[in-house]
Each structure stands twice: as C-alpha cells, then as structure tokens.
Amino acid sequence: MNTNEKMEDAVCLRAENISKIYPGTVALDNVSFEVKTGRVNVLIGENGAGKSTLMKIIAGIEQPSSGKLFMGDQEVSFHDTTEARSHGIGIIHQELSLFPNLNVYQNIFMAREKTKGHFQLNNKQHAELTERILAKLEHPIPPETLVGNLRVGQQQMIEIARNLIQDDLKILIMDEPTSSLSAQEVDVLFKLMRELTEEGISIVYISHRLEEIMRIGDHVTILRDGKYVVDEEVSKIDVPWIVQHMVGTDKTYHKRERSIDWSKAETILEVKNLTLPKSGGGYLVNHVSFEVKKGEILGIYGLLGAGRTEIFECIMGLHPEHEGEIFLNGEPISVKSISEQIDRGFALVPEDRQREGLVQTLDIGKNISLSSLKNYVKGPFLDKQQENAHIDEVIKDIHIKVSDKKLPILSLSGGNQQKVVIGKGILTQPKILLLDEPSRGIDIGAKTEVFDIINQYASRGLSIVVISSELKEIIAIADRVIVLSNGKKTAELTGDDIKEDSLVLASYQGHHGH
Amino acid sequence: MKNSKTNHSIAMTVLKGRTFIVLVVLLIFFSFAAPNFLSENTFMLIAKHVALYGILAIGMTYVIITGGIDLSVGAVVGFTGMIAGGLIQEGLTLQIFGVTLYFSVPWIVLIVIVCGALIGWLNGIIITRFNVAxxxxxxxxxxxxxxxxxxxxxxxxxxxxTGKPALGNTGFDFFGSSIFGKIPVGVIILVVIALITAAILKETPFGWHVLSIGGNERAAKLSGVKVNRVKIIVYILSGVCAAIVGIITTSQLVAAHPATGESWEMNAIAAAVLGGTSMAGGVGTIGGTIVGAFVIGVINDGMVMCGVSEFWQMVIKGLVIVLAVIIDQFQRNLQAKIALQARNENK
Structure with missing residues (x-):
C-alpha cells in the first residue's frame, strides 16, 4: 500500500478480512478494502471476482461470513439496507431496482416519504424535491411520469437520484452505473461525481469500462477469484497494467493442438447480421455475423450482458422477433420454434444448469433421454429397452460417474450433473452443439473432463459453439474465438492470435460512446 | 403521425374508462330489457347487494396489488356470521364458571371484527413467515x-x-335493514370503507408500500420497505372486510347460515379485476374496484329481472370477466406503444 501518498490519510470506511461463503463457493476470501474519503474508489475484476458481493456487504444487503467493517474507529455491522443507509451508505444497483408501476417521485422517495403529520403523504414536496434533484442531474423528467415508460438511461438517472436525496450521504456505491447510459449521460454523471467528491462524499465505483476508470477513478483496487490482488493510485497506472492484474498468471489449461486447414472444411452454420433489439432502445445483439465449420470449436467471449446468451437464444428460436439470416448447410432457414430447431440438429446446453438444464424431480436416466424420447416410441408406448440402451451408451461415452441411472439427479456432483445436461444434448444426435458456460460452478477436475468430452465430439465431426467468461478456458479449447462487446462483434481471432490481452481489450471495445 | 397520436389518445380514454362504459351500457340495456329496472327500488336493491361484494373486493384489491390472493374471504363471511349469530342466540358459555355471557351488539361487532382480523393475520403469517404461496x-x-x-x-x-330485550342484545338487524334517508346502512358502510381505503392507498406511505411490493418486491425490500409487515397488514385488512360483510349479510337475512358466502371470493376477485386491478400486482384502484363490483351487481340483478336462468347468468358473468381482462391486455399494449412513440419523439 502507498503510505507516502498525501491523500492517503482519510479513510471513511474500512472492511477488514471479509469472507463470504456460499454453499459450494467462496465468493470473497479474506478481502480487506478501504473507502477513501472524498475520492472515487474503483473496484475492478472479472465476472465473479467478488466485486458486487463486497459492495452488497458494505450496503447491508448481504452479511459477511467473517470479517469486520469499521467507520472511523467504530465497528459497524449492517443487517439490512436501512441500517446501512442510516450510516450514510447508499447503493446504486447493477440491475435496476425500480418500481415500473409507480411514478418518478414515488420511486425516489419510496420508504423515505415526506409526510404531513406523520400520516398524509406530502406529494407537493415530493414533486418539488424531485424536480430540483433531476435539474441538478440535468434530466428534467416530469415527476409524475410513470417510471416503466422511461428509457433505461433515464431510469438509471432515477436510481441515482434516489440516493442523492439522502441528506447525510457519506458513501455512494455505484455498481456499473454507466452500463446503460449514453455518452452524454455519462458526462453528466461524471460531472456530478466530481461535485459529490468535492462535497466530501466518498464514491465506490465498479465498472467494466477500463477507459472510464482511467478518466474518473482516483484509486483502484483489483480483485480476482474473490481475493484481493493489488491496489494503486490511478495516476500511476495504465490500462495494460489493469488487464495484467485482472487476468493473473496462475491457472493454466493444456492448449490442445490441432492442425486442420479450416478453410477447406465445409461450413455447417452461417449467421449473417443477427440483430436483436432491446426493449428500452438499442440492441442486445447488434448485427453479428459468424460461421462454424464442421468439427470446429468456436468460442464466444465477452463480458456479462455482452449479448452472448442472446445469440444462442436467437439460434434456438427463443426470440422469433430477431432479424438477420441463418444458414444451415448453406440453406437459409427461418427460426421459429425451439422444437423445430432441435429437429434440425441444434442442441443447447444452457447456462443455468439447475433452472434450465435439469428436471430435478426426474431420475438421471430420464434427464438424459428427455429431449429424444420421441425416437424411442413404439406405438403409443416407450420402447424402454432401446431407451435404456442409449442412455447407458451416453453414460459410458461421457464418463458420468453413476452406479444406477435410476438415482435422483441431485445425488450427482455439479460436474456430473453438467455431464448429464451435455449428454441430453448429445443424445439428440445434433449437428451443432451450443454450450453456454459449460464449466460454471464445477470443480477443476470436472472442468478438464468436460473439455475432454467437447474435444472428443469435435474430433468426431460435431460442430460446437462454446460461450465462456474464463479466458484461460476459452483459449485452451477454441479453434477460433469471436469477441462480443455491448452486442457487437469486436474481434475474431484464430490460432496463436487468441491471447488473453487481445481478448480482454476487444471485450471492452463496444463500450466507446453510442 | 399526429393523427395516429390523437387516435391513440382517444382509444386510451375509452379503454381506461372501459368498465364505466360497460356499466352505462348495461344500465341502458337492462332499462329496455326489464320494464321495472329503471326505478329507485331496483337501484337500492342492487346497491345493497353490491355493498357485500364491494367491501370484500376492497380487501381483495389490496391483497392482489401486493401480488397475492385471498381465497378465504367467502368462508370468513360464513364463519364470522356464525359467530355473530351464535353470540346473540346462545351467548358465550364459560363452563368453568358455569355462566353464559350475553354481549350487547357493539361488543358483538367488535368481537366479530377481531375474529376476521385474526384470520387475516394468520393468513399473513403463513404466507410471510412460512413462505407458503x-x-x-x-x-x-x-x-x-x-x-x-x-x-x-x-x-x-x-x-x-333479533336478540331479546331481557338479555340486552337487540338491534343486530340495524346493519341489514336500517335506512338513512333512502340509503341502506350497508351501502353507507361501503362508501365509508371505500373512502378510507382509497385515501390510504393514495395518500399514505403505507399505500405506496403496498404498490411497491406488487411492482418489484425485491426492490421494495432493498429500499427499506418492511415487506412482510405490509403484507400481513393487507391480509388483516382483507379479513376485517370479510368480517364486516359477515355482519351485514347476517343482519340482512336476520339469520346466520354456515354456508353463507360460498364462492363470494370469486365475485370479489372478479370485481377487482374488472376494476383494472392487475393479477400480477402493482396496479389497482379502489374506485375501479367499486365500479367493477357494480358491473357484477347490475349483471346479476338485471338478468334476474329479465328472467334469465341462473345457469345462463353464470355463463354471461364468466364471459364478461374474461373479456374485461382481454381488453385490459389490449390497453397495456397500447399504453406501451404510446410510451414508445412519445419516447421516440423526445429524441
């Protein structure tokens, strides 16, 4: 730590040795963090590094498993947001937490109502204060407007305004406040942040836009995998320094060697100008084109919300309103429903295994055969023998460690559950397998096995598209990687060009202005 | 562009006042179809009936706005009616002391309302503490x-x-049969409850909290709204409304029957939904609910006066409810369209 820095003296809040353990994962591992008074304290890390968890603990939304918080010399602990707020801590959430059914001033003053005689709401005062605060934010929105009818950027401003009406605000936590703002709105926000810090309010700022951090940040702390990595004054660092510390150098996977001339391989899937509009304006997927060859593994890298999952959803027919063309084996297809897409040879392994991948009430075998049951129909009945034979084959093929396929699915470990979901996809005998974060939430051993399965099927000629947020992982497994940022394709890399820094830089590129 | 906008806003006005328009249309229709329909007596009869579902529907509206539902209100009407009837007829026998207590009518009303509140409180506790849907x-x-x-x-x-003068518990029929000017007591009670609850929903922090829970429960919690407490109060309110209906209906009939109120919860839900309350929560007004209750009342009594069979009445009531919700969806889509248009013009 920099002890010779002159601004170093005043610390508004100190988090000491905070750990947060969720069943199965350690979100924060003994992290200490200081909020410096009147400065913009930036917190950086990859997805899942623990930034948001740490902020939720400071704002009273989550409670630490161990560790202490200090404000000044006094130890504090917050059981809910109201307690944190009474200590002057406000938070602007990453996902908007507004009431679409209520108007602007109701949203701003919710649970902080001004009343006449403790009972009757003073809506005139609400409207006046709202107008004043929105004028300060340079967003004169009529206070009576229904929030559900506002643009996302305007809604973000309301979210910010909610925190500013607090009289004794000491610390304002902003979790990616600019992700839905236009360049002009970002300028207003930054101006405001400077005004706040001049008033002595401390800001904790989380953002994925690195150039923004260089512009507004004063002090940077980097987290990786729930652990503290380093902290430094922004004036002493640059973007490559941040990337290097975010990525780290520890974990490595074995890079697989394949010498295939992909230009000669036949193209299985071609996507041209795929576009999916966002309901509040803008695009979730913005004119993305790519192709997948036979037996190729295509990686899709990008930050959370970059539009990765949405591409899969478009291809699988979950968004019939998408625009653009999709070609299968050179033939144009119109994607309307998910069952049609399964028939055409697409299989999806979804990101959220528990919610979208498994039927918890069915046994292991049934979970595997669920998508292909119609292949085993004999008259009105299921051909159990044939079904079981195929299930056994898949279990053996992808090494699911199970003594009896009639056991409940939840008796398996996370890694083996994931293999079941993959097995379900493979049993439909797909031509193209779409894997959304196949290694999320499983241990390192199981990860390697999942990668082996992916490689094994690719070498048999199956085309595979893999989404991953983990750099090392995608570098190890993919023959080619496309990078998405803010819905746009910002890079396409092959072979030795697939490097960590180029992937990270490309994943921030789509955020330049609008 | 300009033209389509005015068209939209006319359509919006029509859609927003749709339940009221339906009510007017129904009144006109029945005044032709049933010769005696357009008379003071008929209106007082309808109002007397509407008071019953109207009061239930007010409690139901609060519950539905928080994103919940209260199916117990009809049974609570029957239960509280039986408590009132029993207390008047048999009193409360305390076997340990070997005495039977008879209460005067104001005490009976209080006891019955407390019973309704307790049932509502239990509902709220089961829903919030034990996480039961x-x-x-x-x-x-x-x-x-x-x-x-x-x-x-x-x-x-x-x-x-009716009670016995010797026991000092006469006068229970006041709530059913008394008339002020020309207005039955039940209707006055409905108006008073409607005014109070409408004011609470619109003018107090509690009202905001109710709306916030239905709009975005998680956000409400993060904002510091005491979500569980608000929900429990809302179910208590619904229970109290049911108890009041129990008193009025028992008093109207001068008899307490244990099957009273069967399937009335459905009328209450229908009135709330007809009045524009969204089953998804977050949207609803007391005024709308009252209009909805009148629509149901006019359909019921109007059809009886036209001699429509009870079975056809059910069919027609069902169709009206579903149609109302279809129009509701239509209105929402249009609203979204208008908002989008306004937004594009602002740009």
Whole structure:
C-alpha cells in the first residue's frame, strides 16, 4: 500500500478480512478494502471476482461470513439496507431496482416519504424535491411520469437520484452505473461525481469500462477469484497494467493442438447480421455475423450482458422477433420454434444448469433421454429397452460417474450433473452443439473432463459453439474465438492470435460512446 | 403521425374508462330489457347487494396489488356470521364458571371484527413467515374457516337473530335493514370503507408500500420497505372486510347460515379485476374496484329481472370477466406503444 501518498490519510470506511461463503463457493476470501474519503474508489475484476458481493456487504444487503467493517474507529455491522443507509451508505444497483408501476417521485422517495403529520403523504414536496434533484442531474423528467415508460438511461438517472436525496450521504456505491447510459449521460454523471467528491462524499465505483476508470477513478483496487490482488493510485497506472492484474498468471489449461486447414472444411452454420433489439432502445445483439465449420470449436467471449446468451437464444428460436439470416448447410432457414430447431440438429446446453438444464424431480436416466424420447416410441408406448440402451451408451461415452441411472439427479456432483445436461444434448444426435458456460460452478477436475468430452465430439465431426467468461478456458479449447462487446462483434481471432490481452481489450471495445 | 397520436389518445380514454362504459351500457340495456329496472327500488336493491361484494373486493384489491390472493374471504363471511349469530342466540358459555355471557351488539361487532382480523393475520403469517404461496395458504384457510362455521352449529342455521330485550342484545338487524334517508346502512358502510381505503392507498406511505411490493418486491425490500409487515397488514385488512360483510349479510337475512358466502371470493376477485386491478400486482384502484363490483351487481340483478336462468347468468358473468381482462391486455399494449412513440419523439 502507498503510505507516502498525501491523500492517503482519510479513510471513511474500512472492511477488514471479509469472507463470504456460499454453499459450494467462496465468493470473497479474506478481502480487506478501504473507502477513501472524498475520492472515487474503483473496484475492478472479472465476472465473479467478488466485486458486487463486497459492495452488497458494505450496503447491508448481504452479511459477511467473517470479517469486520469499521467507520472511523467504530465497528459497524449492517443487517439490512436501512441500517446501512442510516450510516450514510447508499447503493446504486447493477440491475435496476425500480418500481415500473409507480411514478418518478414515488420511486425516489419510496420508504423515505415526506409526510404531513406523520400520516398524509406530502406529494407537493415530493414533486418539488424531485424536480430540483433531476435539474441538478440535468434530466428534467416530469415527476409524475410513470417510471416503466422511461428509457433505461433515464431510469438509471432515477436510481441515482434516489440516493442523492439522502441528506447525510457519506458513501455512494455505484455498481456499473454507466452500463446503460449514453455518452452524454455519462458526462453528466461524471460531472456530478466530481461535485459529490468535492462535497466530501466518498464514491465506490465498479465498472467494466477500463477507459472510464482511467478518466474518473482516483484509486483502484483489483480483485480476482474473490481475493484481493493489488491496489494503486490511478495516476500511476495504465490500462495494460489493469488487464495484467485482472487476468493473473496462475491457472493454466493444456492448449490442445490441432492442425486442420479450416478453410477447406465445409461450413455447417452461417449467421449473417443477427440483430436483436432491446426493449428500452438499442440492441442486445447488434448485427453479428459468424460461421462454424464442421468439427470446429468456436468460442464466444465477452463480458456479462455482452449479448452472448442472446445469440444462442436467437439460434434456438427463443426470440422469433430477431432479424438477420441463418444458414444451415448453406440453406437459409427461418427460426421459429425451439422444437423445430432441435429437429434440425441444434442442441443447447444452457447456462443455468439447475433452472434450465435439469428436471430435478426426474431420475438421471430420464434427464438424459428427455429431449429424444420421441425416437424411442413404439406405438403409443416407450420402447424402454432401446431407451435404456442409449442412455447407458451416453453414460459410458461421457464418463458420468453413476452406479444406477435410476438415482435422483441431485445425488450427482455439479460436474456430473453438467455431464448429464451435455449428454441430453448429445443424445439428440445434433449437428451443432451450443454450450453456454459449460464449466460454471464445477470443480477443476470436472472442468478438464468436460473439455475432454467437447474435444472428443469435435474430433468426431460435431460442430460446437462454446460461450465462456474464463479466458484461460476459452483459449485452451477454441479453434477460433469471436469477441462480443455491448452486442457487437469486436474481434475474431484464430490460432496463436487468441491471447488473453487481445481478448480482454476487444471485450471492452463496444463500450466507446453510442 | 399526429393523427395516429390523437387516435391513440382517444382509444386510451375509452379503454381506461372501459368498465364505466360497460356499466352505462348495461344500465341502458337492462332499462329496455326489464320494464321495472329503471326505478329507485331496483337501484337500492342492487346497491345493497353490491355493498357485500364491494367491501370484500376492497380487501381483495389490496391483497392482489401486493401480488397475492385471498381465497378465504367467502368462508370468513360464513364463519364470522356464525359467530355473530351464535353470540346473540346462545351467548358465550364459560363452563368453568358455569355462566353464559350475553354481549350487547357493539361488543358483538367488535368481537366479530377481531375474529376476521385474526384470520387475516394468520393468513399473513403463513404466507410471510412460512413462505407458503398465498393461493395455497388462503385455500387452506378457506376450508378451515368453512369447517369451523359448520362446526359452530353442526350445520344448522341460527334463525331470527333479533336478540331479546331481557338479555340486552337487540338491534343486530340495524346493519341489514336500517335506512338513512333512502340509503341502506350497508351501502353507507361501503362508501365509508371505500373512502378510507382509497385515501390510504393514495395518500399514505403505507399505500405506496403496498404498490411497491406488487411492482418489484425485491426492490421494495432493498429500499427499506418492511415487506412482510405490509403484507400481513393487507391480509388483516382483507379479513376485517370479510368480517364486516359477515355482519351485514347476517343482519340482512336476520339469520346466520354456515354456508353463507360460498364462492363470494370469486365475485370479489372478479370485481377487482374488472376494476383494472392487475393479477400480477402493482396496479389497482379502489374506485375501479367499486365500479367493477357494480358491473357484477347490475349483471346479476338485471338478468334476474329479465328472467334469465341462473345457469345462463353464470355463463354471461364468466364471459364478461374474461373479456374485461382481454381488453385490459389490449390497453397495456397500447399504453406501451404510446410510451414508445412519445419516447421516440423526445429524441
């Protein structure tokens, strides 16, 4: 730590040795963090590094498993947001937490109502204060407007305004406040942040836009995998320094060697100008084109919300309103429903295994055969023998460690559950397998096995598209990687060009202005 | 562009006032179809009936706005009616002391309302503390309350519950048969409750909290709204409304029958939905609910006066409710369209 820095003296809040353990994962591992008074304290890390968890603990939304918080010399602990707020801590959430059914001033003053005689709401005062605060934010929105009818950027401003009406605000936590703002709105926000810090309010700022951090940040702390990595004054660092510390150098996977001339391989899937509009304006997927060859593994890298999952959803027919063309084996297809897409040879392994991948009430075998049951129909009945034979084959093929396929699915470990979901996809005998974060939430051993399965099927000629947020992982497994940022394709890399820094830089590129 | 905008806003006005328009159309229709329909007596009769579902529907509106449902209200009407009837007819026998207590009418009203509140409180506790879905919790309570109503008298009716002057408990029929000017007491009670609850929903922090929970429960919690407490109060309110209806209906009939109020919860839900309350929560007004209750009342009594069979009445009522919700969806889509248009013009 920099002890010779002159601004170093005043610390508004100190988090000491905070750990947060969720069943199965350690979100924060003994992290200490200081909020410096009147400065913009930036917190950086990859997805899942623990930034948001740490902020939720400071704002009273989550409670630490161990560790202490200090404000000044006094130890504090917050059981809910109201307690944190009474200590002057406000938070602007990453996902908007507004009431679409209520108007602007109701949203701003919710649970902080001004009343006449403790009972009757003073809506005139609400409207006046709202107008004043929105004028300060340079967003004169009529206070009576229904929030559900506002643009996302305007809604973000309301979210910010909610925190500013607090009289004794000491610390304002902003979790990616600019992700839905236009360049002009970002300028207003930054101006405001400077005004706040001049008033002595401390800001904790989380953002994925690195150039923004260089512009507004004063002090940077980097987290990786729930652990503290380093902290430094922004004036002493640059973007490559941040990337290097975010990525780290520890974990490595074995890079697989394949010498295939992909230009000669036949193209299985071609996507041209795929576009999916966002309901509040803008695009979730913005004119993305790519192709997948036979037996190729295509990686899709990008930050959370970059539009990765949405591409899969478009291809699988979950968004019939998408625009653009999709070609299968050179033939144009119109994607309307998910069952049609399964028939055409697409299989999806979804990101959220528990919610979208498994039927918890069915046994292991049934979970595997669920998508292909119609292949085993004999008259009105299921051909159990044939079904079981195929299930056994898949279990053996992808090494699911199970003594009896009639056991409940939840008796398996996370890694083996994931293999079941993959097995379900493979049993439909797909031509193209779409894997959304196949290694999320499983241990390192199981990860390697999942990668082996992916490689094994690719070498048999199956085309595979893999989404991953983990750099090392995608570098190890993919023959080619496309990078998405803010819905746009910002890079396409092959072979030795697939490097960590180029992937990270490309994943921030789509955020330049609008 | 300009033209389509005015068209939209006319359509919006029509859609927003749709339930009221339906009410007017129904009134015109029945005044032609049933010769005696357009008379003071008919209106007072309808108002007297509407008071019953109207009060239930007010409690239901609060519950639905928080994103819940209360299926127990009909059974609570029966149960609380039986308590009132029993207290008048048999008093409260305390076996340890070997005495039977008879209460005066104001005490009986208080006891009955407290019973309704307790049932609502139980619903709220089961829903918030034990995380049971409101549909299931109140479905269970519906059976339990109905069962106790039957057990109170072994299924028999307490008839002629006028009380005895010697016991000092006369006057219970006040709530059913008294008339101020030309307006029945039940209707006055409805108006008073409607005014109070409408003011609470619009003018107090509590009202905001109710709306916020239905709009975005997680955000409400993060904002510091005491979500569980608000929900419990809302179910208590619904229970109290049901108890008041129990008193009025028992008093109107001058008899307490344990099956009273069966399927009235459905009328209450229908009135709320017709009045524009969204089953998804977050949207609803007391005024709308009252209009909705009148629509149901006019359909019921109007059809009776036209001599439509009871079976056809059900069919028509069902169609009106579903149609109302279809129009509601239509309105929402249009609203979204208008908002989008306004937004594009601002750019």
């Amino acid at each position: 409101p549909f299931i919790a109140t479905l269970g309570m519906m059976y339990v309350a109905r069962g106790f109503a039957m057990l109170r008298s072994n299924g028999a009716t307490y008839s002629d519950i």
